[in-house]
Amino acid sequence: MPAGIFNGAISFGLVSVPITVLSATEDHSVRFRRIHTADNAPVRNRYWCEHEDREVTFGEIGRGYELPDGRVIPVTDEELRALPLPTARAIELIAFIPAAAVDLLRIGTGYYLQPQGAVAAKPYLVLRLALERASRVAVARYAWHGRERLGLLRARGDVIALHGLLWPDEIRDPSALVAPPVQLDEDEIDEAVALIDAMTLDDLTGPEFTDGYSEALHAVIEAKQEDRQPPQTPAPTARPGQPVDLMAALQESVSKARAARGETPGSDAPEAPSPKASSRTGGRRGTAPR
Numbered sequence: 686m687p688a689g690i691f692n693g694a695i696s697f698g699l700v701s702v703p704i705t706v707l708s709a710t711e712d713h714s715v716r717f718r719r720i721h722t723a724d725n726a727p728v729r730n731r732y733w734c735e736h737e738d739r740e741v742t743f744g745e746i747g748r749g750y751e752l753p754d755g756r757v758i759p760v761t762d763e764e765l766r767a768l769p770l771p772t773a774r775a776i777e778l779i780a781f782i783p784a785a786a787v788d789l790l791r792i793g794t795g796y797y798l799q800p801q802g803a804v805a806a807k808p809y810l811v812l813r814l815a816l817e818r819a820s821r822v823a824v825a826r827y828a829w830h831g832r833e834r835l836g837l838l839r840a841r842g843d844v845i846a847l848h849g850l851l852w853p854d855e856i857r858d859p860s861a862l863v864a865p866p867v868q869l870d871e872d873e874i875d876e877a878v879a880l881i882d883a884m885t886l887d888d889l890t891g892p893e894f895t896d897g898y899s900e901a902l903h904a905v906i907e908a909k910q911e912d913r914q915p916p917q918t919p920a921p922t923a924r925p926g927q928p929v930d931l932m933a934a935l936q937e938s939v940s941k942a943r944a945a946r947g948e949t950p951g952s953d954a955p956e957a958p959s960p961k962a963s964s965r966t967g968g969r970r971g972t973a974p975r
Contacts, residue, residue, distance in 0.1 A: 695798065695812065695838070695845075697778035697823070702808045703801035704776070709846060710795055715902045776836065776847065781821040787837060790856055793849030798838070809845065816840040824850070876935040883942035 689705040696702075719728040732741045748765075749757040776798075800809035816823065816839060823838040825847075835850040905915040 689799070690796070691829075692801065693827070694775050695778065695809075695825075696775045697812070700808050700812075701775075702812060703805040704798040704809070704845075705801055706847065707797045707799055708794075709797045713896065713899060715899055715906070776825045776827040776838070778823045778825050778838065780824040781816075781819065782824060783820065784822045784839065787822065787850075788856070791851040791853075792837065793851065796847045797841075798845045798847055813840045813843075813845050816845070870932070873931055873935065876932060876939065880935055880939045880942060883939050883946065883948075 687708050689707055692703070692705050694701045694703050720726060721728055732743065732746060733739070734741050747759060747761065749759045751757050798809075800806050825836040825838055827834055827836055835852055837848045837850050839846055839848070901916070908915040
């Protein structure tokens with residue numbers, strides 16, 4: 686488990702639970718260094734003072750807020766730590782809501798909250814079990830990295846997880862992206878639902894959910910390290926143009942998805958409604974929702 690990011694407390698009502706925040710995720714991305722392409726030598730970033738026209742060390746660097754007129758107001762670490770916020774060292778719970786009420790676009794990085802010692806064990810367990818029993822998640826405020834943030838607490842197994850939440854005004858309005866109205870057959874929607882059913886899984890485990898890009902990149906790096914020819918990119922599968930018959934494309938997709946799951950045409954998989962059955966009901970048509 687990684688080192689704690691910061692120590693604080695969960696505050697809800699009159700209850701305070703001392704906790705340590707730890708990262709709940711790992712980044713397995715391949716990291717590159719900047720190099721001089723002529724000789725492969727590393728290229729380093731340098732901190733340069735524009736006023737004194739010289740390089741400065743990291744220890745000489747602080748924070749400053751630039752005003753529209755170009756003036757810079759220095760802000761020290763001590764001033765940030767002394768901000769008059771009740772959330773400066775606390776995760777303050779302000780509401781409880783159903784998990785389904787949270788817009789997934791607003792959910793950010795995940796962390797684990799670890800109780801600090803025996804004094805925190807009981808209220809921590811009470812909060813975790815209460816969240817499970819009530820089928821709710823907690824919405825919280827906390828100050829972190831120079832700003833006050835919104836967060837979401839939820840029970841995850843035997844621990845409480847914290848997710849950063851974007852503020853409402855940080856989500857862009859998608860109204861300009863809505864597709865224009867089109868006419869749809871209900872059969873096409875039903876066939877799309879059948880495709881969703883055929884591709885539904887119980888969880889996110891399996892070979893489909895591996896980072897193929899990082900694996901391929903590691904293979905290239907290993908080959909170059911051993912003076913071998915890097916793996917060749919497989920020839921792309923020929924793709925037909927835009928299908929004219931949407932229903933035929935959906936039905937073919939359903940068949941392939943069921944075949945991939947080992948289902949046969951005579952299996953217990955639910956069959957998609959046939960066009961004939963729909964025609965007997967009048968072939969309902971509708972306009973795509975905006």
